[in-house]
Amino acid sequence: MLDTQTPLTRKLSCFGGLSQDDLALFTALLRRKRNICAGQALIHEGEKTGAAYALVQGWCCSYKILRDGERQIVDIQIPGDFIGLRSILFHTSDHSTQALTPIEVCEINAPDMLGSLARRPRLATAVLWAISRDEAVMAEHLVNLGRRSADVRMAHFLLELGARLQLVGLGSKTGFDCPLTQYHLADALGLSAVHVNRVLRQLREDGMLTFQKGRVSFDNLEALIELAAFNIEYLDQEGPLLR
Amino acid sequence: MLDTQTPLTRKLSCFGGLSQDDLALFTALLRRKRNICAGQALIHEGEKTGAAYALVQGWCCSYKILRDGERQIVDIQIPGDFIGLRSILFHTSDHSTQALTPIEVCEINAPDMLGSLARRPRLATAVLWAISRDEAVMAEHLVNLGRRSADVRMAHFLLELGARLQLVGLGSKTGFDCPLTQYHLADALGLSAVHVNRVLRQLREDGMLTFQKGRVSFDNLEALIELAAFNIEYLDQEGPLLR
DNA sequence: CGGGGGGTTGATGGACATCAACATCTGTGG
DNA sequence: CCACAGATGTTGATGTCCATCAACCCCCCG
Numbered sequence: 001m002l003d004t005q006t007p008l009t010r011k012l013s014c015f016g017g018l019s020q021d022d023l024a025l026f027t028a029l030l031r032r033k034r035n036i037c038a039g040q041a042l043i044h045e046g047e048k049t050g051a052a053y054a055l056v057q058g059w060c061c062s063y064k065i066l067r068d069g070e071r072q073i074v075d076i077q078i079p080g081d082f083i084g085l086r087s088i089l090f091h092t093s094d095h096s097t098q099a100l101t102p103i104e105v106c107e108i109n110a111p112d113m114l115g116s117l118a119r120r121p122r123l124a125t126a127v128l129w130a131i132s133r134d135e136a137v138m139a140e141h142l143v144n145l146g147r148r149s150a151d152v153r154m155a156h157f158l159l160e161l162g163a164r165l166q167l168v169g170l171g172s173k174t175g176f177d178c179p180l181t182q183y184h185l186a187d188a189l190g191l192s193a194v195h196v197n198r199v200l201r202q203l204r205e206d207g208m209l210t211f212q213k214g215r216v217s218f219d220n221l222e223a224l225i226e227l228a229a230f231n232i233e234y235l236d237q238e239g240p241l242l243r
Numbered sequence: 244m245l246d247t248q249t250p251l252t253r254k255l256s257c258f259g260g261l262s263q264d265d266l267a268l269f270t271a272l273l274r275r276k277r278n279i280c281a282g283q284a285l286i287h288e289g290e291k292t293g294a295a296y297a298l299v300q301g302w303c304c305s306y307k308i309l310r311d312g313e314r315q316i317v318d319i320q321i322p323g324d325f326i327g328l329r330s331i332l333f334h335t336s337d338h339s340t341q342a343l344t345p346i347e348v349c350e351i352n353a354p355d356m357l358g359s360l361a362r363r364p365r366l367a368t369a370v371l372w373a374i375s376r377d378e379a380v381m382a383e384h385l386v387n388l389g390r391r392s393a394d395v396r397m398a399h400f401l402l403e404l405g406a407r408l409q410l411v412g413l414g415s416k417t418g419f420d421c422p423l424t425q426y427h428l429a430d431a432l433g434l435s436a437v438h439v440n441r442v443l444r445q446l447r448e449d450g451m452l453t454f455q456k457g458r459v460s461f462d463n464l465e466a467l468i469e470l471a472a473f474n475i476e477y478l479d480q481e482g483p484l485l486r
Numbered sequence: 487c488g489g490g491g492g493g494t495t496g497a498t499g500g501a502c503a504t505c506a507a508c509a510t511c512t513g514t515g516g
Numbered sequence: 517c518c519a520c521a522g523a524t525g526t527t528g529a530t531g532t533c534c535a536t537c538a539a540c541c542c543c544c545c546g
Contacts, residue, residue: 064386067472072386086375094379094477114368121361125332131374132329136337138381143307143315145388146433181492190389192535197494229310234337424524435503440526
């Protein structure tokens with residue numbers, strides 16, 4: 001492995017079967033870098049430009065605002081994730097995206113991207129895999145909101161985040177650094193911030209996990225996985241499918 | 244337009260820019276037809292085969308079952324939709340899919356499909372658009388579960404279904420035929436069947452919509468759209484993007 | 487020193503789940 | 517033709533999970 005690996009190439013390599021040429025071509029797509037301050041918006045719901053990015057460093061979140069001002073976070077992006085990929089082919093962007101920390105992104109030029117994919121089937125397949133994975137994450141998130149109680153929901157969400165971070169080298173079995181506030185958790189989990197606070201306290205008192213000062217600690221990983229019935233398979237990160 | 248149009252080609256044409264050759268090649272992919280009885284499972288969560296299909300006729304639904312037996316329907320498929328597309332690149336299927344009515348599907352052979360997409364960029368783009376659209380639908384579904392009250396949730400869900408059916412010629416402004424039971428609605432909306440019943444009664448008494456005997460009637464479409472704050476843009480079906 | 491963002495805790499209420507009973511309809515076999 | 521079972525739909529009574537409102541805390545930073 002090269003030590004020029006970025007989180008994104010690391011993730012795509014997890015899918016497997018990419019040559020050095022594939023990776024080089026892909027990296028070449030990601031020329032134009034941009035740095036964004038924490039709190040800044042990257043994409044506005046309803047805009048027509050259809051911009052897409054790859055997130056190199058930092059965290060951001062995609063969300064929708066309802067008429068009454070309520071917010072639902074639809075996805076959290078961590079290094080190695082795509083941002084706004086599904087809007088490049090759409091008339092209008094269906095969500096907003098905002099930086100949660102200072103971030104570094106690479107703009108993706110849609111025509112270039114589509115061109116490269118046409119020339120490199122393996123690369124196209126890997127990107128399609130990444131998109132499918134995002135969709136699988138969203139499906140699990142849907143189940144979370146629809147059918148799980150607040151504590152299980154929280155446990156499941158944080159376990160998933162931990163697993164995703166581990167894949168790109170930003171977390172371990174013991175926990176991860178996490179810039180989210182309780183308000184973000186509330187907006188992601190469809191709860192009120194007050195209730196998020198209570199659920200976190202409960203989980204802490206039960207010795208399951210601690211969320212404090214920007215750090216999530218899995219105090220009893222086994223029990224957490226059991227509580228959430230967390231089955232990591234939907235993240236499909238157990239090694240290359242193609243050889 | 245040909246009158247040999249299927250719901251699927253009709254949907255892909257909505258995206259625009261496909262030549263007769265593109266469509267012919269695509270249709271050729273969908274050789275092997277299968278008929279399935281109502282209630283039969285098509286895909287089992289956890290299976291390794293990675294099958295995918297295009298739905299030609301009838302309805303089906305994709306869902307996950309939780310440990311306690313609860314079910315969450317993740318997506319409803321209507322004619323012209325893909326089934327299980329995101330699992331063709333995965334180790335295991337992350338959901339089950341079941342026929343709600345007698346259905347007719349075409350198997351999709353993954354290697355063939357990927358090959359065709361490599362040779363036909365326009366076609367690849369159209370399929371990518373269809374995938375993006377599925378994802379956009381799921382994102383809106385997520386907002387539905389996370390932040391909307393039961394009545395609004397119901398209104399939004401049925402309006403979306405109506406719009407999707409209209410695109411493939413199976414619905415109108417006045418309503419659509421709908422094989423779902425109240426139990427299906429409950430599992431899709433994260434509610435109990437009892438509460439679904441009450442919500443439907445309320446909507447009926449308010450003159451908004453009637454759900455009876457396999458038929459959804461929009462009694463006051465304007466008011467419904469207002470109630471649900473339904474903005475159709477996320478379905479991206481307002482005419483070709485490419486010309 | 488003041489103000490704002492984030493976090494914490496208690497009191498109260500409401501939306502929805504759960505339990506239970508019954509109605510209606512359909513198909514099936516006697 | 518009737519009896520019956522099973523799936524679906526309907527309605528009431530009761531309970532619970534979580535939202536809402538309202539304080540108050542700490543900490544950071546201008």
